[in-house]
Amino acid sequence: MSFPLYAPAEEHDMLRDTVRALADEKIAPHAAEADETEEFSWDVYKALVASDLHAVHVPEQYGGAGADALATVIVIEEVARACASSSLIPAVNKLGTVPLLLSASEDLKSRYLAPVARGEAMFSYALSEPEAGSDAAAMKTRAVADGDGYVLNGTKMWITNAGVSEYYTVMAVTDPSAGARGISAFVIEKSDEGVSFGPKEKKLGIKGSPTRQVILDNVRIPANRMIGAPGSGFKTALATLDHTRITIAAQALGIAQGALDYAIGYVKQRKQFGRPVADFQGLQFMLADMAMKLEAARQLTYHAAAKSERAMHGEPQKNLTFLSSAAKCAASDAAMEITTDAVQLLGGYGYTKDFPVERMMRDAKITQIYEGTNQIQRMVMARQLLK
Numbered sequence: 001m002s003f004p005l006y007a008p009a010e011e012h013d014m015l016r017d018t019v020r021a022l023a024d025e026k027i028a029p030h031a032a033e034a035d036e037t038e039e040f041s042w043d044v045y046k047a048l049v050a051s052d053l054h055a056v057h058v059p060e061q062y063g064g065a066g067a068d069a070l071a072t073v074i075v076i077e078e079v080a081r082a083c084a085s086s087s088l089i090p091a092v093n094k095l096g097t098v099p100l101l102l103s104a105s106e107d108l109k110s111r112y113l114a115p116v117a118r119g120e121a122m123f124s125y126a127l128s129e130p131e132a133g134s135d136a137a138a139m140k141t142r143a144v145a146d147g148d149g150y151v152l153n154g155t156k157m158w159i160t161n162a163g164v165s166e167y168y169t170v171m172a173v174t175d176p177s178a179g180a181r182g183i184s185a186f187v188i189e190k191s192d193e194g195v196s197f198g199p200k201e202k203k204l205g206i207k208g209s210p211t212r213q214v215i216l217d218n219v220r221i222p223a224n225r226m227i228g229a230p231g232s233g234f235k236t237a238l239a240t241l242d243h244t245r246i247t248i249a250a251q252a253l254g255i256a257q258g259a260l261d262y263a264i265g266y267v268k269q270r271k272q273f274g275r276p277v278a279d280f281q282g283l284q285f286m287l288a289d290m291a292m293k294l295e296a297a298r299q300l301t302y303h304a305a306a307k308s309e310r311a312m313h314g315e316p317q318k319n320l321t322f323l324s325s326a327a328k329c330a331a332s333d334a335a336m337e338i339t340t341d342a343v344q345l346l347g348g349y350g351y352t353k354d355f356p357v358e359r360m361m362r363d364a365k366i367t368q369i370y371e372g373t374n375q376i377q378r379m380v381m382a383r384q385l386l387k
């Protein structure tokens with residue numbers, strides 16, 4: 001009996017080769033410098049745009065590449081293998097725009113997705129606040145109806161690529177009496193009067209991607225910039241994360257793969273006791289465990305991506321929430337373990353900035369925290385199991 005091979009298509013493999021070649025040539029050489037200077041790399045952004053890899057998920061009808069969810073995962077994974085900060089360009093462009101793809105009017109999609117597809121603008125996602133992290137429904141940012149528009153006031157926190165993105169999906173309370181059902185979603189532009197940004201956060205990792213507060217001070221926008229119906233914003237936010245947690249899993253896979261590849265190359269070259277340290281069984285077992293955890297996380301992530309793709313095309317996927325949480329959690333936990341082991345395999349050298357694995361270890365940590373901490377992911381998974 002024949003059945004289709006459980007594997008990515010040939011096009012996905014070709015895409016991986018293309019992205020890896022670009023990442024090795026144009027992205028990896030800038031990774032240490034971006035980490036050191038804590039500056040967003042516009043050169044990398046331009047290289048991604050030139051190859052149409054900066055927002056591959058945008059549908060063709062809006063001028064995008066129309067890549068499926070698995071192709072998007074592969075792009076993010078291969079960029080992250082070279083530089084985790086740079087992988088946040090395709091990842092956060094997807095995070096910021098999925099709310100529009102899920103819920104926005106056709107006019108709003110055309111107006112904002114086309115410039116992103118052309119590489120003229122990036123899109124960020126503004127949900128968290130200083131007092132509303134894991135408990136996102138506790139947000140205080142308000143959007144008050146005023147004539148033919150809304151006036152927004154509040155502060156959003158931990159916003160990836162804030163200041164470099166032109167557009168922001170912002171969740172705000174439109175009906176304080178309705179709890180989570182009183183939250184609506186809006187598109188805010190960087191150029192809107194009253195929009196400003198806090199100082200760059202000083203972070204452990206992903207330093208080449210700015211993380212800042214987005215401050216809204218009497219920001220007046222037209223009513224047609226609401227994404228979906230009033231009060232549907234929180235539902236859209238949660239549905240978005242079902243798709244985009246998978247991109248964080250992809251980022252974690254890439255970081256882990258980069259660390260594993262470097263460690264394998266190192267232990268083959270490094271000699272102690274008169275032979276390569278790769279000959280020692282203790283180290284071989286470490287490498288085997290690292291590769292096993294990585295491949296398990298990868299298969300789970302690709303499976304979740306296939307479900308995400310079907311859901312985006314309107315096919316209900318009752319286990320998407322579980323799978324996206326599981327993929328994000330498994331891949332990020334694996335990335336932290338694998339990068340830590342890579343540092344160990346390099347010994348004292350692993351602890352220095354002369355070698356990339358210490359950066360990869362620092363970059364891996366955030367994948368266990370953002371888009372829902374792994375403790376929250378475990379709660380989400382348990383709820384799905386106990387429903």
